[in-house]
Amino acid sequence: EIVLTQSPATLSLSPGERATLSCRASQSVSNYLAWYQQKPGQAPRLLIYDASNRATGIPGRFSGSGSGTDFTLTISSLEPEDFAVYYCQQRSNWPPYTFGQGTKLEIK
Amino acid sequence: EVQLVESGGGLVQPGGSLRLSCTSSGFSFSSYSMNWVRQAPGKGLEWVSYISSGSTNIKYADSMKGRFTISRDNAKNSLYLQMNGLTDEDTAVYYCARESRGFSDCWGQGTLVTVTS
Numbered sequence: 001e002i003v004l005t006q007s008p009a010t011l012s013l014s015p016g017e018r019a020t021l022s023c024r025a026s027q028s029v030s031n032y033l034a035w036y037q038q039k040p041g042q043a044p045r046l047l048i049y050d051a052s053n054r055a056t057g058i059p060g061r062f063s064g065s066g067s068g069t070d071f072t073l074t075i076s077s078l079e080p081e082d083f084a085v086y087y088c089q090q091r092s093n094w095p096p097y098t099f100g101q102g103t104k105l106e107i108k
Numbered sequence: 109e110v111q112l113v114e115s116g117g118g119l120v121q122p123g124g125s126l127r128l129s130c131t132s133s134g135f136s137f138s139s140y141s142m143n144w145v146r147q148a149p150g151k152g153l154e155w156v157s158y159i160s161s162g163s164t165n166i167k168y169a170d171s172m173k174g175r176f177t178i179s180r181d182n183a184k185n186s187l188y189l190q191m192n193g194l195t196d197e198d199t200a201v202y203y204c205a206r207e208s209r210g211f212s213d214c215w216g217q218g219t220l221v222t223v224t225s
Contacts, residue, residue, distance in 0.1 A: 032210060034211040036153075036212075038153075042217075043203055043215035043216060043217055043218055044145075044153065044203075044212070044215055045215070046211055046212060046213045046214075049208075049209055049211045049213075050209065055213060056213075087152065087153055089153075089211065089212075091209075091210030091211060094167070094210075095155075095158065095167040095168070095169065096155050096167075096169045096170070097143070097155040097158075097210075098155065099152055099153040099154070099155070100152070101152050102152045102153075
């Protein structure tokens with residue numbers, strides 16, 4: 001089973017700042033990695049698929065990069081609605097699909 | 109509008125059973141693979157099960173094998189999860205999700221399953 005490790009666990013930033021979230025896989029997942037955003041009481045929302053492709057309707061301030069074992073989600077300039085929990089997920093070697101443990105992005 | 113609506117959650121005693129349903133609208137349900145994903149209170153996301161569009165390919169997470177059964181009825185645009193032998197570790201919000209390119213691009217609002225004596 002591929003283990004995804006996200007860092008940091010919590011990231012405290014202010015609106016307008018740049019956010020950089022990391023996801024590391026225990027073995028190569030090629031580019032088969034996605035990022036989701038989840039707000040309290042809501043279902044997750046797909047942001048990025050195949051490491052760097054924005055899902056439909058996702059603003060351009062969200063971008064993904066990486067391949068193999070190291071991946072990054074970048075939010076170029078934080079908006080108030082971006083404060084949430086972010087998860088990465090791999091589909092390279094399944095079952096099972098696996099998720100990272102999440103990074104909480106909170107307002108500083 | 110693409111929509112998924114789960115139902116069937118509730119309180120159940122340890123060892124009990126529950127059947128979750130997910131009704132879809134706004135897209136061609138029969139063309140998509142589907143997943144169940146769960147989230148224990150205050151915890152992260154955990155994949156539960158997968159079913160292909162024609163039900164020919166079905167997968168489960170190891171901890172659910174032999175206890176959970178995924179199925180679908182394309183004529184009714186519906187997805188199901190039969191859960192047997194429930195334990196307190198199965199307490200979670202259960203989401204159905206549409207799969208696109210191996211990722212879940214549309215999620216329902218979730219249904220809460222609470223296993224308690």
